[in-house]
Amino acid sequence: MIEALTVDVGGNALVLSAARAAFDPVLKTLFIADAHFGKDAVFRARGIPVPEGSTAETLARLDALIAMHRPVSVIFLGDLLHARESHAAATLGALAEWRLRHAGLRLILVEGNHDRHAGGPPEALEMEVVDEPYRTGPWALCHYPQRVAGAFALAGHEHPVYRVAARRDSVRLPCFRFAADAGVLPAFGAFTGGYEVNENARNERIFVIAGERVMAVRPEPQ
Template sequence: MTYQTLTVEVGGFALQLCAQRAAFDPHLRSLFIADPHFGKDAVFRAHGVPVPAGGTRDDLARLDSLIATHRPVSIVFLGDLLHGRESLGSETVNALSEWRARHASVRVVTIEGNHDRSAGTLPPSLDIETVPEPWRHGPWALCHYPQVVDGAYVLAGHEHPVYVIASRADSARVPCFRFAAEYGVLPAFGAFTGGFVVNQHVDDAAIYAIAQKRLVVVRKRR
């Protein structure tokens, strides 16, 4: 099964939602990714939790598939590129260096998130620009924290939104996109992350859930 893409209108502009947990602006040819938390598995192992290695490489392979499909000229991470200080160890940095070499012509920018500040400075060899929020790019104000920015629609991360799909017999938590009137929150890109359940939000935000490589329209904005 191939990953689905769904084009929606967000803040008056077209945005392609990708079931790989990312969004793509076809006009700017920019790929937006929130909260990859690269190296989170390394952080856990450094603290004595025996989680398997390879999570960062798996996430980067998913990112490779997004790049192959959309051919972006720029990629913007909406914060928390890294998870913690141990993410700057050789395992994660080598994986990121190999990925960066494969896509050296693509501009890569990351908004500074709370985990990035605790992780430390990225090696210059990665050629990744770190910028504060809000970072204006086309019609968007790109942020880590969801917020309102005058004169622009905000795309943010931080919250790791998930939606609970339930039947009488069972339920599942799946990542989702959530678009309110003035800002939208992308799902966490990293597979090894938790999530904040959005089912009980009482506003009229649009919700698009991701289930088995497909996008499910839970609710459109009224």
């Protein structure tokens, strides 16, 4: 079972999910960063042999989050599609079928750098596209990590991971990172890399995703 952890972020409750997303229980809104749908199709179109299935895996986690939290809206913090080749028939078909299952959801995309290269989301998704920062409740929703006066900024883009070491062994785990007035969510997509933040997040709170658990490795800034 996917676990979640409720934390105080800028004086507001935010539910951090091991499915690599965050949920605002007051606004009933899911925040998803860097889904990168169709990235595997992009690689194959460019001659790089990678397995299929990342879109299905990513959508399955999104389905599980929706079943768990019953949101009224989902806001994507940029990079919904990876590149123009993401508009492959199989990828768009899977997204269209997913949208039919969740026709009542409001979908919003805060445009990211990959979205500008990939082109807009398919019409079948009925998704609003907005510029950053997009303000809702106490949040300023962005793609690029930044600070926004008068709000707590949540962003993506970075794909943060945190290295956890034990003696000679170590592992890089997706993580949420929070400063006093800004935070970054882990990449949601099943086929994404990661940027290690151990050195430049020393004054931040860090919550890692280990399997189906969310754990605080640094609940308070150092």
